[in-house]
Amino acid sequence: MEATEETTGRRADRARMPAAARSLADRIDARAMSARVLARVLHEVFPTRAGDEEFLAALDESVHDNVQAVLDVIAGRLRIAAAEPVGAIALMDVLARLGEPTSSVERGYRIGQWEIWEQWVAAARDAAGDDAEALVPLLLEPVRTLFDYIDSILMTVLERYEEHRRELDRARLHQRMLMLRQILDGSHEPAPADAATTLRYDCLLTHRAVALVADDRVAAERALERLRLALEAPDGLLHQDSVHGWALWIGRATPPSAAQQRAFRRELDALGLPAGVSDPADGFAGLRDTLHQARQALRVGQALGVRTSWFADVRLEALLLGEEEQAATFVRSVLGPIGGEDERSARLRETIAAWLETGSHVSAAAALGVHEHTVRNRLRQAEELLDAPLAQRRTELSVALRLRRVVT
Template identity: 35%
Template sequence: MGTTSAAEVETIAETVHDAIASRVFPRHAKDSRFDEVLKRCVRGNIGLLADVASGRVHHEEPQLGHALAFAEVVADQGLPFEDLERAYWVGLEQFWHRWLAIVGEAAARGDGTVAELIGDRTPAVFGYVTRVLGLVSARYDEAAGELACTGEERRRALVGELLGAAPPAHTQFLDDELGYRLRACHLALLLQGDRPHAERRLARLRHETDAQAALLVQRSPGLWAGWLGFPGRVDPATLRMIRQAVSRHGEPVVAGGPALGLAGFRRAHEEAVRAFALREVLADPGDFLWYTDVRLEAFLLGDPAAARRFVAEELGELAEANERADRIRETLLAALASGSQARAAAELGVHENTVRLRIRTATELLGDALSERRTELLVALRLRRALGPQAGSGSMDAVG
């Protein structure tokens, strides 16, 4: 068969990816990092299969970095090799079905008979898959062996049990296996990057925050769950030190906790996961997002569309995205949160008369809401800040 277009190859790759994701890895494919590695593997394999089926590749050892990388990820996730093997046969089934359709279309155009277009390449196609499976099997075994040797798989399995629906009771055995004291006060983090980078960041944070212990396990490709353990309840001074240490590194990180004991180990991680999900919703999450700072937003943004409607209904014209409305919202939020116009002026670095003027303008726009719906108004202002310009609509003509 002649040259296959890049568009045809991409269409086949999408079909193959969707079949493997839904039939072999329905749960893991929901993880964007896992799915991205799967997509790269599928694209690479389909591109080579198309070359083999077209008679363009004759060498025995194709470049298989994409396939070996996915084998490592499957092993890192603790998935059985049978799942990886099944993914290849599902992929071959989908590829061959679509390839025969392309051949049939070419034959209908008069490019040749189906037999002429397919030629004698069927053994080469199946031979390619068999050869690749042999190589990825070896890489899977190597990666799985490396995990077993380091104890990472055991720690990750224990952490998975601790975070599961029916966690085991605390024992000294768990502490010894994890190398981490579960009765500590925990700060949970989610870190992105490869293993050495995540390990260095957690070690640096442990040193800078005087944490008693640290624990790091992989949760998905490129995403790591870390815990810092402190010997007792974390006081406000230590919280400030932790915030400064995490913030100054200038890399994306989310945090949950601090929380005490085994229940706190779980709770802190759950909070970090919620904060991580919020990064996709917040207009400006910043490099460091601590759940304690956004827990109201996390609760209210379970339904972002409803939250946007609430903001629009409560703020009206003040929800708009223009400079004057932005200033009034900022001033009103500071005044309501602090309970004092003087403190709001100091916080914003403006004269108290400026605060009074802006609040007067807000009163004209909001009517009785400023006196009768202060709680709703404060919540709407926080949501508007979290959602950014997407929360507003319409125009604003008269803002002081």
């Protein structure tokens, strides 16, 4: 009968392993050894999981599978390459779900390896008795086998662990995006505790949203962290709004101090990124409202060429831009002959804006750096072109001048 690769390899393993070591492996109680390994790994690596029955069951199965496999390899019943640690793979799925780091997985295996070796050495000493020469074959090849097995299995389980972590991350990201999308479109409002778990953000805080233009997620995450720290806020939430558009929420339970607000403004300026900033608002509705405001502020700011735009400063433009075509029609109808791009029209609009803002010819002249008579003459020209007294149209003119910066 032709020998298979597996049987050939097994014979080679048995040939290297001394008969005394194979015999000792047959006599060791795998369940008793694994119980001691389990206790040590739990105590030194996962002490906080001692009360988790699901975790304990998975860890116990993994430890026993590995201990039994090591003894089977030493006894010549199994090749390392053929070992299939089902329990160890299952434990990796549990550890990934629990969010345990890779370092814990590696440390658990190394401590388990050391505990197996200590127990093997004790059993070998008992078997050899006072015969020092008999102890060597009981230790040399078995320790090499133990290390080879752990190295091989550790590579297998870490690959599985990383694969499962990636799967979980994708699933969590999808669930997170779905929940946030439902909150923002108003189709579903989850329980606050469920939202906090999934989004990792307390939706019941008072939020301030920032609509930001950034090249990638790394830049957006860095911006969120800097702004969150500036406001000394416990929570922050990030959402990709478009290809290069990001929505950032920063939540606080209490209003920020004046110093924190100044730090927030400084950080926004230091980011050097186009941004729109909302007013603060509370709860789930606040998430929706602040995002809408931040988007509007960003839009107006980009139209005006302003890097950081605050909704409180462009509230009027944002309101009227809800119907952009009507806003443009309003601007044309109010400004009429002084709404063009020519130099005279621009000069007249500048003068009217200064007059409206300062409230007097003298103050407007000072603001513009011209003589008071120049202001009077320009305002008179504007009245003739508009065929109406400016004083009677203050509101319309003020709104039209502000809107013109955005819609033209």
